Amino acid sequence: MKPIIEFKDYTFKYRSQTEPTLRDINLSIYPGEKVLIVGPSGSGKSTLAHCINGLAPASFRGDVQGTLRVKDTDPAEAGIFGMSKIVGTVLQDTDGQFIGLTVAEDIAFALENDCVEQGEMFDRVKKVADVVDVRKLLDHAPTELSGGQKQRVSMAGVMVDDVDILLFDEPLANLDPATGKRAIDLIDQIRKNRNATVVIIEHRLEDVLYREVDRIIVIGEGRVVADASPDELLCGDVLGQEGIREPLYITALKHAGCTITPQTHPAHIDTIDLKPYKEQVKAWFETVKLSEKTPLPETALEILDLDFAYISGKPVLRDIRMKVAKGEMLAIVGKNGAGKSTLSNLICGFVNPDNGEIRLNDENIGGLSIKERGERIGLVMQNPNQMISKPMIYDEVALGLRVRGVPEEEVQERVYRTLKICGLYPFRNWPVSALSFGQKKRVTIASILVMDPDILILDEPTAGQDYRHYTEIMEFLKKINEEQGITIIMITHDMHLMLEYTDRSVVIADGKLLADDTPARVLTDDNIAERAYLKKTSLYDLAVRCGIEDPSAFVERFIYYERQVR
């Protein structure tokens, strides 16, 4: 068979860079294949996608060597418009790529640009809306849709054009685990029904592998490092070396000392043949002993019977009761729109509760202004660009102190100290614009830490970060938690974060507190997972399938072991 996408000795260098981003790529993808491309940030995997859909070199200028053929067309010659008939691209920002004022208009966008007659457009939009199940939403505005629905609309918007290749650029980045799972399901269905070629770029490997993938291509430093079936790839060490997180059950098997072979089909936890590994896993489970955790006695934050509604009669939060201990690292989890952000808004005083009390160090803070609370409870937003307002790092970190009239000598002393804690001291005289995303995130954390708050609240601290950056940010937070004794509350739907870095998770679903327990127990409970749009961890399935009677204890021990070896 003739490949539909074929790279031959392909090298691509951005005009603005001295080194090529892609080097000597040789890669063939065949019609009807479903291929997953993984690699850490900056490995060139997004550039690869841009070369396929024509954004590079048309929009992102650069020099090309070697050849690339996509359905017998050279994307560099055909340009973005020429390629848009062959390749449909779904971008990772479901919000930003929603162009129309309503769902129907957004789906029709490509047709409009092709001068399709209005009557025909109505028909085609309806048909494709049925495929992704958004028919009932056709008249809705984007603000009325959930993240998952927006993504369905984006898919419809590229499928309306009958493209041969569907290209997904990090489709899971902004979705909660359950919605992500459904997205992967939908992609799989579409491929089967349309017989389209599907290319998915994503670093959440385990989530994509939820449905069959033909091949995984690993990109590292601009080169193809591996090109193999999932079964083969999961047996080797390539993923670990390239900084990509393997599925958790694979890690557990490796910890247990198993040698995984492709013959056992390790690509799915449901289908993997565990016979050769069972006894080893059980034995390992017995050997890992948990250390006794001393409970943290003092309460930092207490929330009592909290009710809140933006519009009366439509409660967003009801009857929330929770305690956060001093020095704790806690996760607040739940699906998008469950009321997690509203809870943090209430704690920070951006909105006021209808009922109930918020107590900080045993003192009711209901009467304090936003500014007064800000000195004791620091909030770090998801996107650092939403916080940074000064061009220079030093000024940005000093901002909170200066507006409070702290004398300049003290400002300097405190800013320098904070910058040292955050590992930013060498950059103190740099402009913010010279920093990477992760470093900017640190600047925003520093600009809050400098005020010596008792509690730090972080909204999605690791969203959209690859494994290496994720680890970097989280280890940093763990460090300041341990060394500075600061209490950290994280709002997240990253299940790995919960498992690996927190001892307790508060689950909010439909405005109510659904659970307050260890992550191991939360992520092994069917009922909670379903109602809060989480996903049961594959470790649970592994434990059950290996005949371990207490699966959540297995998860607990796994986490403990992981923290020891890290």
Next chain:
Amino acid sequence: MARLLTYSDKDTWIHRLSGVTKLLFFLLWSVAGMLTYDTRVLLTMLVISLIMYKLSKTEWRQVGTVFKFILFFLCLNLLTIFAISPYQGTEIYGTKTEIVHLFWHYTLTREQLFYEFNIMLKYFTVIPVVLIFIVTTNPSEFAASLNRIGISYRAGYAVAIALRYVPDVQSDFTKIRHAQEARGIEMSSKASLYKRLKSMAAIIFPLIFSSMDRIDVVGNAMELRGFGKNKKRTWYSGKALTMNDYLVMAFVVIFCIGAMAVTFHDGSRFYNPFV
């Protein structure tokens, strides 16, 4: 706030009119309202405007804030006219009927009152039409109709897409403001105006930067789906002109010609009840 002065989807015959019709009506109506000082014409226009406002089922909460804002400028305008030229009315109408002497060289005359009453009428004939135009015209349909009368679709689409992202930018703004307030930047009325203006920078810069990120994404998304490929494009929400459209256009053209004829038949733009 989010719903203030934005298109709201209701089903009245005014909503069903094409955007072009409404634009033409609005433009001609405003020109007529600006040119004429004839009180009889202005009063007729005012009555028609109010009837249309009623028919369009526009709710007060959609336009109230903006209306008050315009009212404030109207009052300012009227006072300024009196302060600068208190005898403008006397000059225009050629008589001087004093009501009361105020102070210095300021005397209130019937002519001046009548003149300023006319100015107020002008405002009130145009305001309802502007508001109706904004809240009854679907932006995408409007872009489509602009394109139909020969304006580049890129320009039309720029309007539509700006409206698409207004709610997103608004919510970004609120988020950023809260975060900056928590860092200690005072935005409430406790701070002086100068301080508040200075603190605005702390919100505006992050807002610009995060909006720039957004523009990049939107630009690529649009291009990937073929925007700008052809000289023309079709419109999903475009509307063909109906009988009603032609009737409304005919009405506004004839009305405006009539209004101008009545206004200018005696060579003056003003209706003079004083002689």
